[in-house]
Amino acid sequence: MNATQIAELRERLIKERERIVAEWENHGGDGGPIDDWNGRDVEERAVQIASEVVERRIALDDSNLLRKVDFALKRIAEGTYEQCENCGATIPLGRLMAKPSVSLCLACQEAKDAGRL
Ligand SMILES: [Zn+2]
Numbered sequence: 030m031n032a033t034q035i036a037e038l039r040e041r042l043i044k045e046r047e048r049i050v051a052e053w054e055n056h057g058g059d060g061g062p063i064d065d066w067n068g069r070d071v072e073e074r075a076v077q078i079a080s081e082v083v084e085r086r087i088a089l090d091d092s093n094l095l096r097k098v099d100f101a102l103k104r105i106a107e108g109t110y111e112q113c114e115n116c117g118a119t120i121p122l123g124r125l126m127a128k129p130s131v132s133l134c135l136a137c138q139e140a141k142d143a144g145r146l
Pocket residue numbers: 113114115116117118133134135136137138
């Protein structure tokens with residue numbers, strides 16, 4: 030991987046980070062009380078709770094992604110970006126281009142997805 034490719038991936042990670050943070054702000058992200066029930070009917074309340082649960086779920090996924098993105102940026106800064114976090118093998122450029130936030134080689138990712146890591 031050359032410096033231009035690293036710079037491009039770094040740029041994409043930074044944009045991804047900005048997107049996640051902006052989305053958080055759109056979600057209202059103030060973690061406001063779920064309890065603003067004042068006399069609306071039960072069905073409406075249930076719908077509201079369900080949508081809040083979904084939003085919190087999205088926020089949780091985003092926070093996991095944000096951690097991955099930050100980790101990838103740290104790995105770029107340390108010069109270990111191309112190394113698999115688990116086995117130290119070189120992560121193929123195509124894999125990083127497809128998903129710049131990955132930190133595992135394909136074999137380790139598959140092991141992890143299968144619960145073996
Ligand atoms: Zn690996």
